[in-house]
Amino acid sequence: MLIRNVTLPDGRTGLDVLVQAGRFAAIAPRLPAPEGVTVIEAEGQLLSPPFVDAHFHMDATLSYGLPRVNASGTLLEGIALWGELKPQLTQEALVERALQYCDWAVAKGLLAIRSHVDVCDDRLLAVEALLHVREKVKPYLDLQLVAFPQDGVLRSPTALANLKRALDMGVDVVGGIPHFERTMADGAQSVKILCELAAERGLRVDMHCDESDDPLSRHIETLAFHTQRLGLHGRVTGSHLTSMHSMDNYYVSKLLPLMREAGVHAIANPLINITLQGRHDTYPKRRGMTRVPELMAAGINVGFGHDCVMDPWYSLGSADMLEVAAMGLHVAQMTSQAQMRACFDAVTVNSAKILGLADHGIELGKPADFVLLQSRDPIEAIRLRATRLMVVRRGEVIARTPPAAASLALPGRPAQVDWRLRRAGAQPPSLE
Incomplete structure (x- = not known):
């Protein structure tokens, strides 16, 4: 699989992570997708070790x-x-x-x-x-x-x-x-x-x-x-x-x-x-x-x-x-x-x-064990007890959870709530 646009716990952002043969094969921005791999769009969310x-x-x-x-x-x-x-x-x-x-x-x-x-x-x-x-x-x-x-x-x-x-x-x-x-x-x-x-x-x-x-x-x-x-x-x-x-x-x-x-x-x-x-x-x-x-x-x-x-x-x-x-x-x-x-x-x-788990961590060559969290950094993950969108062991998905979301029915307000804080540069709410 190729997971595009992840954030890592050390603060690096905009990285793609390629998993092949159950291990981390490449970690870099804008990696080409090898033929036959599943591409997952992470949208800047946190990829953490288990x-x-x-x-x-x-x-x-x-x-x-x-x-x-x-x-x-x-x-x-x-x-x-x-x-x-x-x-x-x-x-x-x-x-x-x-x-x-x-x-x-x-x-x-x-x-x-x-x-x-x-x-x-x-x-x-x-x-x-x-x-x-x-x-x-x-x-x-x-x-x-x-x-x-x-x-x-x-x-x-x-x-x-x-x-x-x-x-x-x-x-x-x-x-x-x-x-x-x-x-x-x-x-x-x-x-x-x-x-x-x-x-x-x-x-x-x-x-x-x-x-x-x-x-x-x-x-x-x-x-x-x-x-x-x-x-x-x-x-x-x-x-x-x-x-x-x-x-x-x-x-x-x-x-x-x-x-x-x-x-x-x-x-x-x-x-x-x-x-x-x-x-x-x-x-x-x-x-x-x-x-x-x-x-x-x-x-x-x-x-x-x-x-x-x-x-x-x-x-x-x-x-x-x-x-x-x-x-x-x-x-x-x-x-x-x-x-x-x-x-x-x-x-x-x-x-x-x-x-003594020497193979733990998101590094080249190590076993591809990780969790994709519905958060953008470790602090937000703790604050939200972030949803585990995907849990992977040796390159195989072993658990999934749908994203946390709530629907609103309020006049003039968004239809859905996202508990992640709006980032600088995001579109501000209309005052009209």
């Missing part, structure tokens, strides 16, 4: 209300609810819900997801189910799995053995939850054990780290230390990091350089962090999300995750990473032009880097 969700829980998704609804809305009740649900899980139901969510994801242009999968159930039902799903969706969606000891790798008696079994079965990444261990010392010890396991196996690490309002929950410092000690630079991620929201500025001024030197990635989950954190506050009430602009300014790669969709922790969501970007933008007050574009990067290129 969205990437750096942090999700697919084993729990779409289970909202099972076995009951989280009445308090807290993190701890969600964990307790998940514990109640685990004995009732079946592989068939897990697979069905996960595949339905993957359908939603594809329709929203979300073609890569890192999902944590609980390994504290000795049956490893969820692990087996998501390994099956990973293989099933492989032609159209990159699903990366994290062995996640939800109940604590030291706190749960069989968790470490189960985690190793899950890795032996083909799970991709070593997970952890140090702040949920019985003591701070156990939390630090769990980080050491898990980082050494990852180094031994040549794997990446992604830990739920300091998902707490407690400013003394500082396991990210330990994670950065062991990353440096073991030479795991660029392979380790700290997810959530919500305690950083409550830390004093002096300590953070020490912490950020440690993370940067170790090459530790950071993931914020805007929708869930601001829903679950600050629950013990009256007013003023903390937002809870980690210090995204400060992390970015320090040279740390920051991605955004959706975390939850309709599960024991969160009752909403639709696999829309633009909704995640919009919430992150608002909560972190990232309203400059550069910062808003950085929020778009947090759900595309930054998160792709966290997952």
Whole structure:
């Protein structure tokens, strides 16, 4: 196919993109159309790399209300609810819900997801189910799995053995939850054990780290230390990091350089962090999300995750990473032009880097994976939660959505509404 007159997220406009043999074959203005190619007129709209969700829980998704609804809305009740649900899980139901969510994801242009999968159930039902799903969706969606000891790798008696079994079965990444261990010392010890396991196996690490309002929950410092000690630079991620929201500025001024030197990635989950954190506050009430602009300014790669969709922790969501970007933008007050574009990067290129997706991006020779959005730039895409007009994987269209439009019946006004802002030089409305 040849897509004419696109805008790219880096601001280049008026480009044509030629796709041949499933790859980007040419990117330049006014390309000639080879014989037999399908020509698509983009009319200046945004051609983006696919969205990437750096942090999700697919084993729990779409289970909202099972076995009951989280009445308090807290993190701890969600964990307790998940514990109640685990004995009732079946592989068939897990697979069905996960595949339905993957359908939603594809329709929203979300073609890569890192999902944590609980390994504290000795049956490893969820692990087996998501390994099956990973293989099933492989032609159209990159699903990366994290062995996640939800109940604590030291706190749960069989968790470490189960985690190793899950890795032996083909799970991709070593997970952890140090702040949920019985003591701070156990939390630090769990980080050491898990980082050494990852180094031994040549794997990446992604830990739920300091998902707490407690400013003394500082396991990210330990994670950065062991990353440096073991030479795991660029392979380790700290997810959530919500305690950083409550830390004093002096300590953070020490912490950020440690993370940067170790090459530790950071993931914020805007929708869930601001829903679950600050629950013990009256007013003023903390937002809870980690210090995204400060992390970015320090040279740390920051991605955004959706975390939850309709599960024991969160009752909403639709696999829309633009909704995640919009919430992150608002909560972190990232309203400059550069910062808003950085929020778009947090759900595309930054998160792709966290997952190690070397083929992600609109560049010559790379696989032709992209989304055509009904917007003219990344900021407008976030503002409008832009319609995904076309989702393409390896040069094949795998999803389409009609353009968003509304009809008006107002005297003297246009017949249709286009929520994109009228550009300079466009025909002004008549004053007659």
